[in-house]
Amino acid sequence: MRTPATARTPVRRTSAPLAVAGLAGALVVALAGCSTPDAATVDVAGQAREVALSSPAPAPAAAEALDAPAPAGTVVVLDGPFTDRIELRELRLEEGGHVVAAADVTKDVSELLELELEVAWYDAAGALVTSVRHVVDPEDAEEHHSAAGVIGLPVDVAPPVPVPADASATVAVPVLVNE
Amino acid sequence: MHTPVGFRGALALGLGATLVASVAAPAAATAAPAPGEQARNVILFIGDGMGQTHVDAARQVAVGAAGQLDMETLPVRGAVSTWAVLPESDTPELVTDSASAATAWSSGRKTYNAAIGVDAYGEILPTLMEQAKGAGMRTGNVSTAEVTDATPAAQFSHAALRGCQGPTYSLESCGTLGGQPYLPIAQQIARNDVADVILGGGNNRFTAEDQAVMEGNGYTVLGELGAQVATGDELQAVRDGSEQRVIGLFNTGNLTPEVNKAKAFPTPAVQEEPSLSQMTQAAIGLLAKSRDARQNGFFLQVEGANIDKRSHANDAAQTIGETIEFDNAIAVAKRFAAKDKNTLVIVTADHECAGFNIIGKGSYTNAEAVTPPGNQSGTSSTETPVRTESGALDPERSTGPVNGSGSADPTNFAPATFRTADDPAGVEDGSPEASLWLTYLSGNHTGADVPLFAGGKGSEIFSGNQDNTDLYGKILAATKALSTP
Known part of the structure; x- marks a missing residue:
């Protein structure tokens, strides 16, 4: 519910x-x-x-720089606590820096309760340009339920500021909760 | 007397609940057990999403119509109402979620769906497990879900929203308590020392820092929190320890359902996961042999979580499999209680899930009809035709069972059929010949009352109809270390 x-x-x-x-x-x-x-x-x-009521640790912020510059147009999913539960298929950078994918949540998924993606954009030198926390509305997952889980949930995250044409991006999954 | 259900408006709601109970059903037994009849130990089993039909279906498959599951052999029977309330109000919300229901029995208070250990206004409530710990009892929390999931969480954490499971706090998934951020559930569990034994799933909700904190507080950590799941072998190795605090998380997320463990995922990692009955056995061993338990008893909550999760998925085979394994865990507790003679065993559920039901062999549901007949709402009479359009079975959507012989047709809607213990040899699951025909109403929780079974010392007061908030006061009253002399 x-x-x-x-x-x-x-x-x-x-x-x-x-x-x-x-x-x-x-x-x-x-x-x-x-x-x-x-x-x-x-x-x-x-x-x-x-x-x-103790103060929680601040959510991990996007890295200020990549360990090594990434090829233009690439999008990398960062390893994290929930990367075994979600697959971002057809992950790509589109015009205007939009990070687009089809998300499959295939583990523990009778109902999707929470899903948040931390998306960061980097310039050709690997320096952080901008980042945004993308919060998925679980209601949007309802029509994507199948016997295999939530399949093909559309993801389209726009950068909050313009990014260079040769930018790359990373995606982290800091929050994922299933019923 | 009913336990009050809310700090604000408590008397009004409590009175309402009492009136409903007195009119609609025999009043629940509420007197405290006589001195000397209180239990030293309490084992509370929660079949998440387990309605009466879940019990019925598991019985038919496991032991047949004339048989009884282990839970059904407990001598005391009751029923539990499960409604929640809307946020910041006493207004009933008729269909609860696991969070609200678990808060109700762990704290005695109604709250809103998604609330963990806080009332409808966000006030943090003391829980049974916290009180048991404070009274010197050993404490344990076992689940086939992530231990940060709602049912276990409501005994040893407090959160405005159940989604705040960790390891990361976010405003969207957590909200605030009193306008302030708070520690995610996993990080609370790692720091509050409420449970001595914690067994279940959810390893990736925790971090290496949590492990350091817990080890510093005397916990034996199986596997590595946030990095490496624990194994059943590791759990076996610590079972003889009598004073240990132990946390073992055997999956990054929820534990694997038993049917899947046997068929779909026969990987070494999955096979290393202990079953609910194995975890229950281990927890009782770790708790009961301790010095604190010998002096003050222990309080253990055990959740069969995947009954609900597989009911959400309308997967009857796994739903039944999980209910039977839940009953296996109850059998473990019954054996301990029979030998110990000082233990109260309570079995109930947080809510029913998915409108699970048994239909007649060869029959079909409204949803399978060519034109599903609409419900009437005061417009019909004995002279009015009940069905104005064809209610015949729609061959386009229901050509056979969804399992077995009908599984090749993905458009089949219902039912799932299962052989029972009474069926002749050769009758198979998924065949039209199988006796047990099962259907689901929805993919979500329902507002039906749930069954309760109890046995052992102090169990008589759980007889009859009661509200889920009543369980809190009754458990306090029935437990030696938690009650006033």
């Missing part, structure tokens, strides 16, 4: 969230006619909350 659109909006936080959450937990237990967990329980729950 898809996430309701409203769930994507930031949710409100009280001025004292940890205290409220702890109070809520205690209230639930008390009203349920059950026991109140001991002090150690509250501490562990508090620890879990503290960990959860």
Whole structure:
């Protein structure tokens, strides 16, 4: 089932969230006619909350330069945690620097929940020109379901700024989540 | 008394739920077990997407009409309602997802679909597993899914959106909690020490840094997080350790369904994956023999995740195979509980998936008809023809079963047929002669109640109809270390 659109909006936080959450937990237990967990329980729950609210590491940014300049017009898929689950067929650079492909998600794919591509463009010397995070709307995958998974999901990512005619590109898959 | 279902408006919703239960069905048994009748250990089995028909179909295939699956031999029967709520409200959302449902039993609160361990307003909730850990119990979380997937995640992490599984945080896939970014689920699991034993899939949600953190916190890491999946042999090698914390992730993603493991992917890597019953056996061994468990007991959640995932795909063969393997895992727990005599075993589901159903042998569904008859909505009477157009079977879309003899025709719509334990020798799956004819209504979850089976100490209070939020309070009440003397 898809996430309701409203769930994507930031949710409100009280001025004292940890205290409220702890109070809520205690209230639930008390009203349920059950026991109140001991002090150690509250501490562990508090620890879990503290960990959860830690700041995440920033998403990896596109490399400022390629290890070696790439031939003009080439597009390379960077190795990553999800490259065994997705294949970008017919991957190519088209006019205007568009990175185009047909995505096959062939592993663990009863429903596609999240897919994000990090696309970066480089000049002939291998220096970063620009990059963009492309977020796929899972609804767009619905018509591409088959017995083999999500097959042939169109990908067309335009550079946010003009890129040279001899540019190359890389694609990374930082986010992929299936039902 | 029902567990309140929301911090805001809790009493109103709780009252509503109580009224519904009292009118529609016998009230659930809610009294806490008598002193001395509480369990030291709790093993909670979740058949993801497992409705009553999933149980029925697995029974027919495995043991026949007069037989019983292991889960069905547990003495206490019940049913569980599963609805969710809309974000930032108490408004019912009648069809839940795994995240909302898992949050309901792990925290006692209704929440919105996609929420992990937070209420409908984004407030972080303490979970059963966190509370068990805090009370000195050993804890374990086992799944055939990625351990960052919704059902396991809701016991030991908190996220505004279930898609925030790691290793990378993104605003689109994670949202925020209170307007702030938060740690992805995998990275929370690696740092919060909530579960002592973690077995399942999802190795690529974790990183080498996570491994360093976990090893620093005393975990034995099988394989290499983010780099090399663990193997069943590695799991076997640690089974005798009594105080160890262990994480073993046996696939980069979800574990391979048993039917595929046997047929479609007989690669060495797949064959190295342990089954759910093997992981359950290992987890119980690691948890039960520890000093903490001998003193305070253990809490173990085991999920048969691929029942749901293969139901989404309308793949009846794999759905049945996964349900049978789920039952095999329950058999492992039953054997332990019978010997231990101090363990509560609960089996239920988060929701039904795909409207799985058994139709009469030789019959067909509306969806296979030339002109599918439309549903009536208060317009028909006993004098009104029910069907105004042909409801005959459409030969263009249904020439035979989708499996076996009909599988060569990709246009076949339904059903899938399976031989049962009662069928004569020679009857094959996918033949018209097979007795079990199965169909799906959709490729998504439904709002049907799900079955519950329970046995062992404290199990009586799970009898009857109940809401998924009730399970939280009942498990607390039935567990010695989690209840007030």
